[in-house]
Amino acid sequence: MVKTMFSKGKIVAKTGNEIMAEAMRQIAPDVVAAYPITPATEIVQIFSQFVADGKVPTEFVAVESEHSAMSATISASVAGARAMTGTSSQGFALMWEMLYIAAGLRLPIVMAEVNRALSAPINIHGDQSDTMGARDAGWIQIYSENSQEAYDNMIQSVRIAEAAKLPAMVTTDGFIISHCMEVAEVYPDADVKEFVGEYKPERALLDYKRPFTLGAIDLQDYYFEHRYQLAQAMRDSKKIILEVADEFKKKFGREYGFYEKYEMDDAEIAIVTIGSAAGTTKAVVDNLRAKGIKAGLIKIRVYRPFPAEEIAKDLSKVKAIAVLDRADSCSATFAPVYLDVVAALYANCGDKAPKAENYIYGLGGREISLEHIEEVYMKLDAVAKGTKKASTQVEYINVRIK
Amino acid sequence: MKKEDKKLTAAELPAGGLLEGGTAENFKTGPWRSQRPVWNKDKCISCLTCWIYCPDSAIKIAPDEKKTTVVTGIDYDHCKGCGICARECPPKVAAITMEEEKK
Numbered sequence: 001m002v003k004t005m006f007s008k009g010k011i012v013a014k015t016g017n018e019i020m021a022e023a024m025r026q027i028a029p030d031v032v033a034a035y036p037i038t039p040a041t042e043i044v045q046i047f048s049q050f051v052a053d054g055k056v057p058t059e060f061v062a063v064e065s066e067h068s069a070m071s072a073t074i075s076a077s078v079a080g081a082r083a084m085t086g087t088s089s090q091g092f093a094l095m096w097e098m099l100y101i102a103a104g105l106r107l108p109i110v111m112a113e114v115n116r117a118l119s120a121p122i123n124i125h126g127d128q129s130d131t132m133g134a135r136d137a138g139w140i141q142i143y144s145e146n147s148q149e150a151y152d153n154m155i156q157s158v159r160i161a162e163a164a165k166l167p168a169m170v171t172t173d174g175f176i177i178s179h180c181m182e183v184a185e186v187y188p189d190a191d192v193k194e195f196v197g198e199y200k201p202e203r204a205l206l207d208y209k210r211p212f213t214l215g216a217i218d219l220q221d222y223y224f225e226h227r228y229q230l231a232q233a234m235r236d237s238k239k240i241i242l243e244v245a246d247e248f249k250k251k252f253g254r255e256y257g258f259y260e261k262y263e264m265d266d267a268e269i270a271i272v273t274i275g276s277a278a279g280t281t282k283a284v285v286d287n288l289r290a291k292g293i294k295a296g297l298i299k300i301r302v303y304r305p306f307p308a309e310e311i312a313k314d315l316s317k318v319k320a321i322a323v324l325d326r327a328d329s330c331s332a333t334f335a336p337v338y339l340d341v342v343a344a345l346y347a348n349c350g351d352k353a354p355k356a357e358n359y360i361y362g363l364g365g366r367e368i369s370l371e372h373i374e375e376v377y378m379k380l381d382a383v384a385k386g387t388k389k390a391s392t393q394v395e396y397i398n399v400r401i402k
Numbered sequence: 403m404k405k406e407d408k409k410l411t412a413a414e415l416p417a418g419g420l421l422e423g424g425t426a427e428n429f430k431t432g433p434w435r436s437q438r439p440v441w442n443k444d445k446c447i448s449c450l451t452c453w454i455y456c457p458d459s460a461i462k463i464a465p466d467e468k469k470t471t472v473v474t475g476i477d478y479d480h481c482k483g484c485g486i487c488a489r490e491c492p493p494k495v496a497a498i499t500m501e502e503e504k505k
Contacts, residue, residue, distance in 0.1 A: 106418035165417055203420060211423030218419060221409060226419050228412040 005253030033072030080204025103138030125365020267296025435483035
């Protein structure tokens with residue numbers, strides 16, 4: 001029986017999309033500008049129904065493309081509005097130049113993003129290549145394992161973005177979470193409203209008594225300093241993310257950090273992954289632990305900023321790890337999350353770092369099962385014992401190669 | 403050679419490349435003109451159409467003794483000579499005409 005963690009919480013059955021729309025209704029942003037795309041459509045569709053029914057006072061702008069969606073969201077934000085949007089995959093890719101602009105202009109936009117594979121070929125199912133492709137854009141990236149996390153992450157992200165002055169995206173795995181009905185706890189409107197508070201921008205274009213220009217040109221003598229500021233803001237956001245999580249825990253009860261550690265205290269082998277597959281992995285860890293195998297899992301929640309020192313510290317005692325990426329970088333070497341993890345290990349652990357393997361799984365919504373994950377752990381077990389060598393190139397799970 | 407202003411650091415710069423408004427006051431763009439508008443005070447009816455249309459906010463206005471806003475002249479430091487004011491001035495009024503900018 002799922003219990004509430006907040007005294008005024010209510011248990012509901014909602015899909016990832018439904019719960020993200022619900023979070024948006026409670027956040028009640030001033031402006032939402034959006035365009036539909038599978039599997040994110042429902043978020044803004046349900047939200048627009050709330051607007052039509054008078055359940056939320058948001059100004060909803062139905063734009064003609066995702067590029068326009070982000071452009072309109074940016075403009076609303078500069079005007080002084082709390083502005084949000086939602087998209088996925090190709091739509092997210094279409095707004096790519098505007099993502100960089102939102103971050104460069106330091107606007108606290110929050111986006112609900114449903115992770116879906118990028119074309120070509122066209123695929124509407126879940127993988128993380130879309131947001132992984134924008135990991136350099138200067139957006140905070142928070143990945144959700146399930147509906148509860150999606151809901152809680154949306155609420156926290158409003159506070160995080162506004163304090164850090166950085167745009168933030170909250171994701172769920174396409175179809176797997178976005179369309180999966182789950183049991184989750186939601187909080188009363190008044191409590192969410194109190195937590196997110198009022199948006200008080202330092203400067204707003206609608207404050208015509210203090211006019212300013214935003215988005216001007218920089219020449220060779222200033223661009224670098226402005227971009228340094230952006231990078232520093234990302235570094236500084238780590239502290240803000242933990243502060244908001246702390247406040248969230250005090251009010252609503254659930255604890256959040258940069259990542260979740262599952263059975264990591266004495267783990268000898270560990271998987272690092274992001275998203276819904278972490279849920280599957282937890283079941284595998286439980287099975288292995290019952291057999292006496294010291295397996296653990298680190299589920300990354302905050303991927304940007306990347307918690308390098310912290311993750312290196314928590315992995316340093318482990319003998320062998322595998323990073324499971326739901327995106328392929330096509331780099332001829334390794335995949336995104338692996339690169340960040342290994343750089344962290346190299347910088348912080350040096351030659352004492354654990355052996356690290358990289359697996360790519362689940363592209364285009366390809367299934368990943370308990371058996372697949374157990375196979376990874378069995379290989380890690382052998383590597384830890386020295387009976388097998390760690391793979392020095394990326395491996396693939398559940399794809400027909402030959 | 404203009405003396406270089408001290409360059410700001412990342413810590414000193416406002417976030418997001420924000421620039422305070424009104425910086426155009428510091429730069430004379432008038433010298434860009436190849437034509438200049440000439441305003442006839444006697445013909446002008448202060449309809450303010452030229453003021454609305456001027457892209458450089460170069461039509462000067464002020465309240466007169468009856469507190470009515472009237473045109474008082476042209477800011478030649480910032481007027482770029484686009485000719486929109488002369489074009490938009492009602493044909494029956496024709497209070498602004500364009501002439502060649504004298505060297």
